[in-house]
Amino acid sequence: MNWNPKLAQFTDISAIQALIPSSVLTLQAPYYSQAQMDAALGPVFGVDRQLIHDGTYYVVENDDRIIGCGGWSRRKTLFGGDQCRSSPDPELNPASEPARIRAFFVHPDWARRGVGRSILLACEAAIRAARFHSIELVATLAGEPLYASCGYAATERFNIDLNDGLRLPVVRMRKPIPPDSGL
Numbered sequence: 376m377n378w379n380p381k382l383a384q385f386t387d388i389s390a391i392q393a394l395i396p397s398s399v400l401t402l403q404a405p406y407y408s409q410a411q412m413d414a415a416l417g418p419v420f421g422v423d424r425q426l427i428h429d430g431t432y433y434v435v436e437n438d439d440r441i442i443g444c445g446g447w448s449r450r451k452t453l454f455g456g457d458q459c460r461s462s463p464d465p466e467l468n469p470a471s472e473p474a475r476i477r478a479f480f481v482h483p484d485w486a487r488r489g490v491g492r493s494i495l496l497a498c499e500a501a502i503r504a505a506r507f508h509s510i511e512l513v514a515t516l517a518g519e520p521l522y523a524s525c526g527y528a529a530t531e532r533f534n535i536d537l538n539d540g541l542r543l544p545v546v547r548m549r550k551p552i553p554p555d556s557g558l
């Protein structure tokens with residue numbers, strides 16, 4: 376099913392900020408402790424306004440309510456809300472550096488209905504149009520199955536350091552975009 380993702384607007388930010396914790400605290404619960412999720416909400420799982428500004432962040436709505444969000448980036452940052460960034464996020468070179476997939480969150484009531492995949496396909500089409508040759512992302516353990524099912528391969532497992540000595544296990548994933556392929 377195609378959920379027709381549309382570009383997020385700045386007026387969507389409060390709805391996205393409400394969606395993120397409900398998504399994280401339910402859908403990541405099988406993978407992370409409550410303390411890990413609490414510590415990651417905000418610094419790791421948060422809104423990056425730069426993506427909305429760049430026109431690379433999407434939302435999916437149902438009955439005028441945002442039920443999913445996610446995007447891509449032509450910039451260097453791999454993950455995290457913008458509250459942690461104090462300097463500008465430099466642009467990548469599409470010829471030599473991979474585009475990023477960023478900040479996917481689906482409302483738990485709408486999980487496993489293809490919302491995440493619809494947004495990912497919209498991102499990949501835009502990334503191809505921007506002439507990147509590959510895509511990189513840092514996935515949560517909850518996100519890994521979505522990306523694996525769409526052709527992304529794990530290249531590295533590592534931990535993101537959180538407050539209070541907590542650590543969040545994540546996985547770096549990559550997907551090439553062969554020339555003239557339909558992905």
Ligand SMILES: CC(C)(COP(=O)(O)OP(=O)(O)OC[C@H]1O[C@@H](n2cnc3c(N)ncnc32)[C@H](O)[C@@H]1OP(=O)(O)O)[C@@H](O)C(=O)NCCC(=O)NCCS
Nearest residue numbers: 402480481486487488489490491492514515518520521524
């Ligand atoms: C990751 C997330 C965005 C996936 O969104 P979604 O809309 O539920 O995913 P989709 O329905 O599009 O799933 C597409 C495919 O991905 C795979 N997949 C997705 N979630 C899965 C899960 N929990 N277990 C196993 N496979 C899964 C399946 O192959 C699925 O196809 P299928 O349902 O036909 O079997 C959602 O689980 C989420 O918001 N998680 C919490 C926030 C988070 O961790 N985000 C990831 C940041 S990197």
